Amino acid sequence: MKKTPPLHGIIAYPITPLRDDGSLDLPLLAALVERMVSAGVHGIAPLGSTGILPYLTDDEREAVTETALRQVAGRVPTLVGVSSLTTARAIHHARFAERAGATAVMVLPMSYWKLTDAEILTHVDAIARAIGIPIAIYNNPATAGVDLTPELIARLLEIPNVTMVKESTGDVNRMHRLVQLCGDDVAFYNGSNPLALAAFAAGARGWCTAAPHLIPALNLALHDAITRGDLDAARRAFHAQLPLLRFMKEHGLPRVIAAGLTLTGTPVGPLRAPLLPLPERHVAELRRLLVDLGALPA
Amino acid sequence: MKKTPPLHGIIAYPITPLRDDGSLDLPLLAALVERMVSAGVHGIAPLGSTGILPYLTDDEREAVTETALRQVAGRVPTLVGVSSLTTARAIHHARFAERAGATAVMVLPMSYWKLTDAEILTHVDAIARAIGIPIAIYNNPATAGVDLTPELIARLLEIPNVTMVKESTGDVNRMHRLVQLCGDDVAFYNGSNPLALAAFAAGARGWCTAAPHLIPALNLALHDAITRGDLDAARRAFHAQLPLLRFMKEHGLPRVIAAGLTLTGTPVGPLRAPLLPLPERHVAELRRLLVDLGALPA
Amino acid sequence: MKKTPPLHGIIAYPITPLRDDGSLDLPLLAALVERMVSAGVHGIAPLGSTGILPYLTDDEREAVTETALRQVAGRVPTLVGVSSLTTARAIHHARFAERAGATAVMVLPMSYWKLTDAEILTHVDAIARAIGIPIAIYNNPATAGVDLTPELIARLLEIPNVTMVKESTGDVNRMHRLVQLCGDDVAFYNGSNPLALAAFAAGARGWCTAAPHLIPALNLALHDAITRGDLDAARRAFHAQLPLLRFMKEHGLPRVIAAGLTLTGTPVGPLRAPLLPLPERHVAELRRLLVDLGALPA
Amino acid sequence: MKKTPPLHGIIAYPITPLRDDGSLDLPLLAALVERMVSAGVHGIAPLGSTGILPYLTDDEREAVTETALRQVAGRVPTLVGVSSLTTARAIHHARFAERAGATAVMVLPMSYWKLTDAEILTHVDAIARAIGIPIAIYNNPATAGVDLTPELIARLLEIPNVTMVKESTGDVNRMHRLVQLCGDDVAFYNGSNPLALAAFAAGARGWCTAAPHLIPALNLALHDAITRGDLDAARRAFHAQLPLLRFMKEHGLPRVIAAGLTLTGTPVGPLRAPLLPLPERHVAELRRLLVDLGALPA
Structure with missing residues (x-):
């Protein structure tokens, strides 16, 4: 299983859209997933940070999982976020995702x-034992408040069905170190948008990103150039989208993607409080970025 | 209300004890609260970080609130943690605490x-409008992942019933800055155990601490010395307990308090996974610290 | 020697004033030293950070040492900065200071x-062996680029004539930790101006500061209140001067002291390039602070 | 001049070797330079961090400059470090380097x-005006204590003869940002050894490194693969040398290069105090790394 991880390329992270009353807008979620699959992304990952996983109730998480997987319908592999603060809830959601057909x-x-290494190992091991499908371990200290060192990740990868790593520190040195520790065939994925080029150059299998909501063709063009070994083309595709990628990182993915979808003709409801919509002055900046990218008429 | 905040002195934070099956041990919670009230602490604060608030279900939180307040029975003021990731749940718990009789x-x-300042202000304001009792705003970037600057705290204190600040950064400069911004009568409390002496010297109204589970007399002695204006005695009381305070900070309050209670004759069940008990080698170190403090026979 | 360190109280750090042509203004240096000794400070420390030690040539450093010590003329103890990037030059300057009569x-x-602990120990030990007078070890990672842990400082204090520690991290926990490691009689001094109150509360023997150039009476009032055990008075004296102390830290001591002296009637020449004078907008802010403190007419 | 910076590829940084009595070993310096030029490096950069620039006297700096340039004799371009804490000394050394024939x-x-942006701009501008040859601005907060943001670097690049940037933060995002600010033709160079692959992928013109003292063929192989557009070969060459590059970063270039040269048959004298030789246990680790790389027999 280690040798052939089920995911690669552009792995798209749908937002979790809400209605004006704050409830889930599942038809819109399905439409957003459909649009990205149609655009050619290589995977769909509901309930990531972009999908505001930690802000949803258990019931809402299950509804998002079912809706997204039903819409994908096996056309591309899926990666469902199941993180929870307690081990018990994480196991519950992992089992639910497996039953629902997650890849x-x-x-x-x-x-x-702060979790100790022993606590993290025990936590992940308990989840891994509860399911039969592969696990991608995810390191994102900026949101999760805990930083998994490459050394700890290497130990987590010894758990049989932990076969992938998503790295979101934004430090490419972490990826090089991981290869040094685990060998060339370690399947790592990049989760820091502005690091997309460096991560592919370092050998990342894929790029986990919410950007395909707005610029799927550019995201795919970067991956294609890397696959062809055309570093110059990759650099051009990357620099074209870097201003937007940096903007997304600076202002937060749910705020930016919701505003960007609304700007490009797909109105999205409110964010879940305490999250607020992107402030107007930043919406204006986003509009300029999207015009520059041809995603909006001037 | 600003002038006479309802809390001062040693504000004790009970752990939330569990049975071996992982369910709440409410009788033990009541006993632990009783013991600290009897020891003379000046306030009780259930559902703090020590009380593993974020790891509990809504039902469990309500049960802890009711149990603790019933046991205190008005003998000292109470401060109930109501934090939640979403504004809606925080309001729910704030209303529950008010109805249950929280001070x-x-x-x-x-x-x-990461929350923007506007999001934090809106979040706290919404909670404040939903209840009629005072709010203590709490800054603890190490656990919460967001750091409230003194400038932002000063703005939060303009909300009518936000009348207290608990500062847990461990940086006394934050407290001095707060006084500079808000005036001498700003009611701030220290939540970083090793900062207890410096915070009282800076004018803190109280010390929020789980240490009274183990060494209430020493905690009270520090406060008494400060109240008497005896800085030398305060320094002696502080240095006597500093090794334990540092140990608590280094290894995490729930782990250390649970282990310390077990060592001193009050067995406490497991922590909630992924949290694990204090490792054996650290239990041995804790035993030595407690022996040195006279809390355990040699 | 450990028990009775030769310095205590307000230890004043003279700037090193320059003429318009960039050369040392030694008569002005002597006048500034005289003014602070006359104001009642308890020690004089030429060639500190304030004295722009690292920007001076060897000859200039020797001239500053001689001028300052001659002016003090034994009325108060002196502490001469001898730091250098190489051990050889530090030894040279330490010997010079000893011959010139430094306390x-x-x-x-x-x-x-970055220096290893072994390199720091060897460096300080070599200097200590070269002279017969006491050494104050100085920790200031913000300027020096290396941070001495309390544990390392404790080891440095085992060198016979290393008898004092100046701590400038601005973290009072470092001081408490030092007492825990070295005992109550460890002679530590505070070098972070905004930490003056907390450091004295923690037991600091003295406050190393350039502020007596501008507000000697307030600096001394804080020390007097602490000596009398009057914590309330200490807090009042501290809060009165805190805005200026924070301003000094934010904009850099040489820039602020030079501008403040000029504002208060003692023109000081340029700083040594690349250092530039305090920008005009900040001079205006400094003027307001000095007016508020009564150091300038409104 | 901006379009055709005079340096590219592998730019080798010689150490400054000392004799047992602590004086410069200029013949050995010449031999080390010769060896790297003969190995095919594309530039020589005396008096970098590796060359312990800040620990040398003015006379020593001049002797190193003359020796290195004489040995290179125009076969490859040269880049001479002229940094000093004061603007006056930096100008002195810049003029000396220009007269000596530095590229x-x-x-x-x-x-x-801490320098303000205005101070840094004024400092660099003064040096630039004093000479007629190009300047590479160097950002290395870990050693210099000041961090130049990409925005500040972009402003420095507006000074006519500031035409190159050496970035040593180890954060590839800085390089991408620089391209965004300055355009595709900005000439940036990587100074963080473990970032060599990512920097070349990002478009770096060169790699500033001391590694050619020990493994010139591997350094050149990485550059050759990038030049050919063979990303897979580049990755292989990079991962082969990464363990040594990481070791160099962890233990400090002068310590590691001196130990490595001694191990490989070119004894190098002491480092300048307070720097000490690489400790024995790390020498053993270095030996293993060099054996693995074929730079030493097993």
Whole structure:
């Protein structure tokens, strides 16, 4: 299983759209998933950070999982976020995702109290034992409050069905170190949008990103150039989209994607409080970025 | 209300004890609260970080609130943690605490996505409008993932019933800055155990701490010395307990308090996974610290 | 020697004033030293960070040492900075200071390449062996690029004539930790101006500061209140001067002291390039602060 | 001049070897330079961090410059470090380097007092006006204590003869940002050894490194693969040398290069105090790394 991880390329992260009353807008979720699959992305990952996983109730998480997987309908592999603060809830959601037909699940060890390495290993191992599908371990200290060192990730990869790593620190040195520790065939994925070029150059199998909501063709063009070994073309495709990628990182994915979809003709409802919509002055900046990219008429 | 905040002195934070099957041990919670009230602490604060608030279900939170307040029975003021990742759940818990008779509630703006200042202000304001009792705003970037600057705290204190601040950064400069911004009568409390002496010297109204589970007399002695204006005695009381305070900070309050209670004759069940008990080698170190403090026979 | 360190109280750091042609203005240096001694400070420390030690040539450093010590003329103890990037030059300057009559010397282990603990110990030990007067070890990672942990400082204090520690991290926890490691009689001094109150509360023997150039009476009032055990008075004296102390830290001591002296009637020449004078907009802010403190007419 | 910077490829940084009595070993310096030129490096950069620039006297710096340039004799371009804490000394050394025949000089704005942007701009501008050859601006916060943002670097590049940037933060995002700010033709160079692959992928013109003292063929192989557009070969060459590059970064270039040269048959004398030789246990680790790379017999 280690040798042939089920995911590669552009792995798209749908937002979780809400109605004006704050409830889930599942038909819109299905439409957004459909649009990205049609655009040619190589995977769909509901309930990531972009999907505001931690802000949803258990019931809502299950509804998002079912809706997204039903819409994908096996056309591309799926990676469902199942992270929870407690091990018990993470296991519950991992089992639910497996039953619903997920290709794999993603586990971010979240912290309130800083977790020790032993606690993280025990937590992930318990989830892994509860399911039969592959796990992608996810490192994102900026949101999760805990940083998985490459050394710890290497130990997590010894758990049989932990076969993938999503790295979102934005430090390419972490990826090089991981290859040094685990060998060339370690399947790592990049989750920091502005690091997309460097991560592919470092050998990343894929790029986990919400950007295909707005610029799928550019995201795919970067991956295609890398696959062809055309570093110059890759650099051009990357620099074209870098201003938007940096903007997304600076202002937060749910805020930017919701505003961008609304700008490009797909109105999205409110974010879940305490999250607020992108402020107007930043919406104006986003509009300029999208015009520059041809995603909006001037 | 600003002038006479309802809390001062040693504000004790009970752990939330569990049975071996992982369910709440409410009788033990009541006993632990009783013991600290009897020891003379000046306030009780259930559902803090020590009380593993974020790891509990809504039902469990309500049960802890009711149990603790019933046991206190008005003998000392109470401060109930109501923090939640979403505004809606925080309001729910704040209302519950008010109905249950809490003196005040504590709000820690928690983050997954980094919150903007506007989001934090809107979040706290919404909670404040929903209740009629005072709010203590809580800054603890190490657990919450968001850091409230003194400038932002000063703005939060303009909300009518936000009348107290608990500062847990461990940086006394934050407290001095707060006094500079808000005036001498700003009611701030220290939540970083090793900062207890410096915070009282800076004018803190109280010390929010789980240490009274193990060494209430020493905690009270520090406060008494400060109240008497005896800085030398305060320094001696502080240095006597500093090794334990540092140990608590280094290894995490729930782990250390649970282990310390077990060592001193009050067995406490497991922590909630992924949290694990204090490792054996650290239990041995804790035993030595407690022996040195006279809390355990040699 | 450990028990009775030669310095205590307000230890004043003279700037090193320059003429318009960039050469040392030694008569002005003597006048500034005289003014602070007359104001009642308890020690004089030429060639500190304020004295722009690292920007001076060897000859200039020697001239400053001689001028300052001659002016003090034994009325208060002196602490001469002798830090250099190489051990050889530090030894040279330490010997010079001893011959010139310094009470003690201050050593900041400076780094370009990060120094290992072994390198710092060897460096300080070599300087200590070369002289017969006491050494104050100085920790200031913000300027020196290397951070001395309390554990390393404790080891440095085992060198016979290393008898004092100046701590400038601005973290009072470092001081508490030092007492825990070295015992109550460890002679530590505070070098972070905004930490003056907390450091005295923690037991600091003295406050190393350039502020007596501008507000000697307030600096001394804080120390007097602490000596009398009057914490309330100490807090009042501290809060009165805190805005200026924070301004000094934010904009850099040489820039602020030079501008403040000029504002208060003692024109000081340029700083040594690349250092530039305090920008005009900040001079205006400084003027307001000095007016508020009564150091300038409104 | 902006379009055709005079340096590219593998730019080798010689150490500054000392004799047992602590004086410069200029013949050995010449031999080390010769060896790297003969191995095919594309540039020589005396008096970098590796060359322990800040630990040398003015006379020593001049002797190193003359020796290195004489040995290179125009076969490859040269980049001479002229950084000094004061503007006056930096100008002195820049002029000396120009007279000695340097192709370009490198300027690291060093700090004791944190420099403002205005101070850095004025400092570099003054040096640039004093000479007629190109300047490479150097950002290395870990050694210099000041961090040049991409925005500030973009402003420095507006000074006519500032035509190159050496980035040593180890964060590839800085390089991407620089391209975004300055355009595709900005000439940036990587100074963080473990970032060599990512930097070339990002478009770096060259790699500034001391590694050619030990593994010139591998360094050149990485550059050759990138030049050919063979990303797979580049990745292989990079991963082969990464363990040594990481070791160099962890233990400091002068310590590692001196130990490595001694191991491989070119004894190098002591480092300048306070720098100490690489400790024995790390020498053993270095030996294993060099054996693995074929640079030493097993």
